[in-house]
Amino acid sequence: MADSIQMRVTRYDPDQDSAPTVATYDVPLRKDWAILDGLNYIKDHVDTSLSYRWSCRMGICGSCGMNVEGQPKLTCATFLTDYAPGPVRVEPLSNFPIVRDLVVDIDDFMEKLPRVKPWIIRDDDVTVIDGEYLQTPTELEEYKQFSNCINCMLCYAACPIYGLEPDFIGPAAIALAERYDLDTRDAGQRERLDVLIEREGVWGCTFVGECTRVCPKHVDPAGAIQRYKLKAAQENVMAFLLPRAAR
Amino acid sequence: MSAPTTYRQPVSRLWWLKKRTYLMFVLRELSSIFVAWFAVFLMIMIFAIGRGEESYRNFMNWAGSPVVIVINVVALAFSILHTVTWFALTPQAMVVRGPGSKQVPAKKEVTVAGRRMTAATVVRVGGRMPSGLVIASQYVGLAVVSAFIVWLVLQ
Numbered sequence: 001m002a003d004s005i006q007m008r009v010t011r012y013d014p015d016q017d018s019a020p021t022v023a024t025y026d027v028p029l030r031k032d033w034a035i036l037d038g039l040n041y042i043k044d045h046v047d048t049s050l051s052y053r054w055s056c057r058m059g060i061c062g063s064c065g066m067n068v069e070g071q072p073k074l075t076c077a078t079f080l081t082d083y084a085p086g087p088v089r090v091e092p093l094s095n096f097p098i099v100r101d102l103v104v105d106i107d108d109f110m111e112k113l114p115r116v117k118p119w120i121i122r123d124d125d126v127t128v129i130d131g132e133y134l135q136t137p138t139e140l141e142e143y144k145q146f147s148n149c150i151n152c153m154l155c156y157a158a159c160p161i162y163g164l165e166p167d168f169i170g171p172a173a174i175a176l177a178e179r180y181d182l183d184t185r186d187a188g189q190r191e192r193l194d195v196l197i198e199r200e201g202v203w204g205c206t207f208v209g210e211c212t213r214v215c216p217k218h219v220d221p222a223g224a225i226q227r228y229k230l231k232a233a234q235e236n237v238m239a240f241l242l243p244r245a246a247r
Numbered sequence: 248m249s250a251p252t253t254y255r256q257p258v259s260r261l262w263w264l265k266k267r268t269y270l271m272f273v274l275r276e277l278s279s280i281f282v283a284w285f286a287v288f289l290m291i292m293i294f295a296i297g298r299g300e301e302s303y304r305n306f307m308n309w310a311g312s313p314v315v316i317v318i319n320v321v322a323l324a325f326s327i328l329h330t331v332t333w334f335a336l337t338p339q340a341m342v343v344r345g346p347g348s349k350q351v352p353a354k355k356e357v358t359v360a361g362r363r364m365t366a367a368t369v370v371r372v373g374g375r376m377p378s379g380l381v382i383a384s385q386y387v388g389l390a391v392v393s394a395f396i397v398w399l400v401l402q
Contacts, residue, residue: 014252070265097253105253122354122365138373139351160269163258184372187354187365207336208272226340 005029005080006087007038009050012098020098022089023047029084035075036064039090039102052102059216062152066102067091072154072214093157095166109153112169115195116177121188133185146179146224148217155211155221161204168204169196171211171221178224181231193235202228274325275332281325284318334385338378348374 004026012020025046027038036054043050054064057076064075069089080088096104126133155171162168177192196202205225212222259265263273288310295306309315348371355368 012254014254017254020254092256094256095258097255099253121356123363124365136351138349142372160258160262163262184351184353184370187356190356190363206272206276207340208269209336209339210266210268210272212339213268220339223339226336227342230341 002029002085005038005084007035007042008087008089009039009042009102010091010098011050011101012092014100020092024087027080029080029086031081033080035066035068035073035078035080035088035090038080038088039075050102051100060150062150065093065152065154065157067094067157072157074152074154074216077216093153095157095159095163096153106153108166109151109156109170109172112173113151113176115169116173116192117188117195118173118176118180120180120183120186121191122186135184139184142184143179143182146175146182146219149175149179149219149221150217152216154214154216155219158210158214160208160210161206165200165204167200169200171205171225172219174202174205174228175219175221175224178228181228189231193232196228197232197235202232205229271332274328278325278329278332281322282329284322285326288319288322330389334382337385338376338381341381343376343381344371344374345376346374348372 005028007025007027008022009025010020011017011023025038025042027033027041030037033041034057036057039050039052039054043052052064052066052075054076055061056063059074059077062074065072066075067073067090068075068078069083070091072093075090090102092098092102092104096106096108099105120133149172151172153172155175156162159168159171162170174196177196180186181189181192202225205222207222207226209222212220215221263269292306292310295302310319350369351372353368353370354365356363357366358364
């Protein structure tokens with residue numbers, strides 16, 4: 001095994017550059033090093049001005065998402081050796097505006113996520129003294145997969161629809177809406193459907209399916225969106241067939 | 248301090264050539280045109296039959312011309328792609344529950360006298376059919392319908 005690998009990293013300084021450029025760095029190629037370790041090496045030993053987000057280094061915080069060889073990846077969970085002998089291209093997540101180097105502006109996602117109300121909604125609030133909302137393992141299993149989302153936004157970077165139509169509410173937000181809809185303790189399905197039945201909601205999706213393929217947590221946003229479309233379609237048919245009171 | 252200027256990454260017009268999965272998606276979407284073509288082709292045939300033997304013979308001559316044969320071969324390939332890809336995606340889009348499922352109490356929001364409130368309801372959980380079974384059942388359905396049509400035509 002070679003003892004170093006070339007990393008080709010996107011650099012962008014908003015004060016000086018009109019467009020991003022590519023810088024090349026040689027980093028040690030170690031068996032246990034992830035892409036993120038390579039970036040840390042560059043920052044510690046070569047160029048302290050390199051900017052990128054990271055936190056937990058164990059695939060749970062969802063901060064270190066970047067495009068590695070064009071594929072959205074968590075850089076802490078992607079090994080350098082998988083790209084040997086290199087060079088390996090590291091870019092900011094696609095479909096998001098670049099703030100600096102590998103850091104993207106995530107405001108759009110942060111604004112969209114609360115729109116689907118990803119929390120338990122019900123009006124008969126039970127206090128701690130009354131006891132907890134109980135749930136069986138079978139009921140938990142219904143939504144558990146969707147609750148694994150870590151908001152890393154790799155699905156937004158993989159989604160060509162989001163790239164072309166930035167108004168699309170996007171894969172993770174819909175998967176999280178589905179997570180709460182499928183929770184037997186929740187009663188907020190109608191409120192979420194009001195948001196997602198719109199064009200920018202589930203109907204923006206054309207089932208490319210790339211969101212599910214890149215998801216590091218196997219959430220399957222594409223599945224969640226199609227299931228939501230079925231719900232929205234049923235709602236439309238019901239609205240057409242039934243008088244208001246019966247719904 | 249002014250807000251930093253961000254760089255908006257452009258989406259290439261040829262984005263669908265960048266990944267094999269994107270290309271497959273675009274081909275799958277295109278396949279619907281060929282499925283529609285077969286529907287039109289079938290209707291032309293039925294009208295021709297309705298107009299009598301002479302008209303039907305003209306239709307058969309047209310259908311046997313090299314251009315139409317090439318179009319139909321391409322359309323058949325796309326129709327197979329259409330069927331295989333959509334059948335494969337069904338279990339992802341649709342939860343089919345088997346005998347292992349059961350009804351459990353759940354909450355639902357309703358509007359009573361203009362006020363939104365939570366009401367008790369039931370939902371069905373568990374017993375999800377495995378993907379393979381859902382896909383296989385679609386092929387069985389396709390085979391049954393095809394066999395019926397073959398029987399109908401050969402009568």
